[in-house]
Amino acid sequence: MLKAAGLGKTSSEFGGGVGEDQFGSFLVTEQARAMVDAGGIGLAESLFDALKDQQDG
Known part of the structure; x- marks a missing residue:
């Protein structure tokens, strides 16, 4: 989920480089x-509450 959100991607603002690419996953x-x-x-609690409200309503 965090990878899909873009965390760990090399940003061009700090220069990136091989080290940043390798350690981004860490x-x-x-x-x-x-x-x-x-x-x-x-998230789980929010989904549960929404489904419960939908079923009750």
């Missing part, structure tokens, strides 16, 4: 771990 992995440790982004 950044995305650590960002994903931090999100999980924080309890996610609330």
Whole structure:
């Protein structure tokens, strides 16, 4: 999901380079771990509530 959002892509503003390309995947992995440790982004609960409201309504 984070890759699809564009995280980890080389930006032209900082010059990029081989090192940035190689270590970008590590950044995305650590960002994903931090999100999980924080309890996610609330997407599952939002989807559950929307489906529940749709079924009840």
